[in-house]
Amino acid sequence: MISFPSFCLILTILFTKIPTFKSQSSPPSFSSRFLDSVLQDYAFRAIPTHRPKTGVIYDGNVPSNLTGSSVSALRLRTGSLRKRGFNGYKEFDIPKGIIENPYVERVILVYHNLGNWSEVYYPLPGFLYLSPVVGLLAYNAVDLMGKGLPELDLRAPEDPILIKFETFRVLPDGVSPVCVFFDLFGGVAFEQVLNGSVCSAVTQGHVGIVVEESSAAPVPSPARVPEEPIAGGGGGGGGGRRNKGWWVGGSVAGGVLLAALLVVLVLWVRWCRGTKRIEKMKDAAERGVPLAVAAVGRAEVPVAMGTRTKPILETEYVS
Structure with a gap:
């Protein structure tokens, strides 16, 4: 009993x-800064731990739920970067005179190309993206196994960093695209496009080319890959x-x-x-x-x- x-x-x-x-019907709650941390980890994995080469671009693999984006890593001596710069790092031409704070002996420049995830992580109401959002972030190269590392403060006090977009959506005549720049602190700035497809920046961050929706006919967006987001929720x-x-x-x-x-x-x-x-x-x-x-x-x-x-x-x- x-x-x-x-x-x-x-x-x-x-x-x-x-x-x-x-319920998983709510939109993803993680931010673009969390994405930067994840991509830093995958970019560092592309660099061999045994005798990594300086000045060589290593293309990394992104997680399956970010298919359509890409990441790369470039390891340089800070002295050489300041004296010579580095041209042709994907869309980025880095001029000489670059300085980083705090000072480190070697720096790793991580490249992002968000592809069809650009509008997900960098939404811009009232504008249409004509190009993918690309980014350039600097890290200390002392720990190639590090995760979640803080970025260095990378600046170009003399000549600006040039971002050359090779292809983007075709626009009707009379429509003027603009460059949009996203810094690491949530700031957004607009600049004029140079030579039809070139943007400029004086510090690290993410850049894209956009146009106002009211000035251009609607252009169908590329199909997004129906993948789950990074940390286990729904992402884009x-x-x-x-x-x-x-x-x-x-x-x-x-x-x-x-x-x-x-x-x-x-x-x-x-x-x-x-x-x-x-x-x-x-x-x-x-x-x-x-x-x-x-x-x-x-x-x-x-x-x-x-x-x-x-x-x-x-x-x-x-x-």
Whole structure:
């Protein structure tokens, strides 16, 4: 027979073990700065740990849920970078005179090309992207296995860094595109496009070419890859998959809850039946045959009932 405290304990365990499912229909909550940290890790993985070469561009692999983007790493001596610069690092031409703060002996320049993820991580309401968003970030090269490293403060005090976009969307006549620059602190700045497809910057960050939506006819966006986001939520697509996961999670949760309620109901019925059986036994015990009471002096004591067979003395057998 299960006691009431045990019943309450079982009830508590059942309900605390029921899993909860969070709806995945909400948009991704991580920021572009978190993306920078992830891409830094994948860019550093592309550099060989045994005798890495200086001045060689190493193309890295991005996670499967960022298909359509690319990342690269370039390891340089800071003295050589300041004296000579570096031209032809993807879209970036880095001039001489570059300085970094704090000073390090070697620097790794990480390149980002967000491709069809540009509008996801760098949304710009009222504008259309004509080019992918590309980025250039500087890190200390002392730890090639480091993750989540802070960026160096990279600046071009003399000549600006040039970003040369090779291809972007064709625009109607009379429409003027502009360069948009995103710094590492959330700032956004617009500059004129140079020579039709060139942007300039004096510090590290992300750059793209955009046009106002009101001045250009709508251009269909490239299809986004329906992948899950980096850290396990939904990132830029995959709405059908999220809805399917929500339904599966809700069905599992409903099934577990229904099974728990059935178990609780069975235990409750058994407990009620046991309680009633005990009460009946107590009532039967209390309703036993009462003894006769006789007065003995001033007290009343129970006495046995008279026997049905009257005793016969031995002398009565003598005739």
